[in-house]
Amino acid sequence: MNCLSPSILAADFKTLGEQLRLIDEAGAQYVHIDVMDGMFVPSISFGIPVIRTIRDCTKRIFDVHLMVEEPYRYIGDFAEGGADHITVHAEACTHLDRTIDAIKARGLSAGVALNPATPLSELDWILEKTDLVLIMTVNPGFGGQGLIPYTVEKIRALRQRIDAAGYHTDIEVDGGITHENAADILKAGANIIVSGSSVFHGDITENVRRFLDILNARP
Numbered sequence: 112m113n114c115l116s117p118s119i120l121a122a123d124f125k126t127l128g129e130q131l132r133l134i135d136e137a138g139a140q141y142v143h144i145d146v147m148d149g150m151f152v153p154s155i156s157f158g159i160p161v162i163r164t165i166r167d168c169t170k171r172i173f174d175v176h177l178m179v180e181e182p183y184r185y186i187g188d189f190a191e192g193g194a195d196h197i198t199v200h201a202e203a204c205t206h207l208d209r210t211i212d213a214i215k216a217r218g219l220s221a222g223v224a225l226n227p228a229t230p231l232s233e234l235d236w237i238l239e240k241t242d243l244v245l246i247m248t249v250n251p252g253f254g255g256q257g258l259i260p261y262t263v264e265k266i267r268a269l270r271q272r273i274d275a276a277g278y279h280t281d282i283e284v285d286g287g288i289t290h291e292n293a294a295d296i297l298k299a300g301a302n303i304i305v306s307g308s309s310v311f312h313g314d315i316t317e318n319v320r321r322f323l324d325i326l327n328a329r330p
């Protein structure tokens with residue numbers, strides 16, 4: 112299924128609860144939560160207390176993207192805080208296999224994210240047990256950047272690989288996705304679109320509706 116995962120990094124934090132209600136009512140299936148530690152990426156965003164607080168605002172799927180060094184240390188905390196999906200960066204895990212197992216042991220979906228320059232071969236031995244692959248279409252750390260064009264070819268190659276193996280792994284894309292380029296990204300093989308700026312800047316309800324129209328136009 113094709114889904115929209117609005118990134119609250121671009122939300123107005125003064126009215127975060129209200130903005131969550133708007134994306135939920137407009138039909139966005141997920142809430143994308145970008146956790147940044149100031150080490151793996153330059154920025155610091157927010158952490159477990161914020162997630163725990165907003166858990167009451169919506170029943171939508173909490174899609175937690177950990178841009179954190181050695182996220183294994185925090186899997187239990189994020190699970191208890193209300194995460195449904197936890198995605199970790201392959202580049203940030205000394206023991207990626209163990210980290211995936213820890214997420215799945217909590218009954219959550221396990222995602223593996225790859226930075227733009229990280230090859231798909233990082234997935235060689237763990238793709239089978241991974242529920243979701245997050246292809247970063249920008250270098251992580253900031254919202255509002257432009258999509259790096261070569262990442263579209265990477266999505267295409269991953270889709271071919273997943274289909275050839277007969278897996279049902281989701282392909283999520285994150286960074287610089289707009290109403291203008293979303294159709295091409297879906298055509299390349301992604302099925303979960305993350306968007307911050309193009310959802311939260313302007314009319315949120317209308318922005319979600321436009322993305323859902325694009326997502327629903329493809330099976």
Ligand code: DX5
Binds near residue numbers: 143145249255
């Ligand atoms: C980047 C984050 C993204 C970002 C997306 O480090 O992982 O989720 O907030 O924002 P836009 O859609 O503005 O590129």
Ligand code: ZN
Binds near residue numbers: 118144176285
């Ligand atoms: Zn993200």
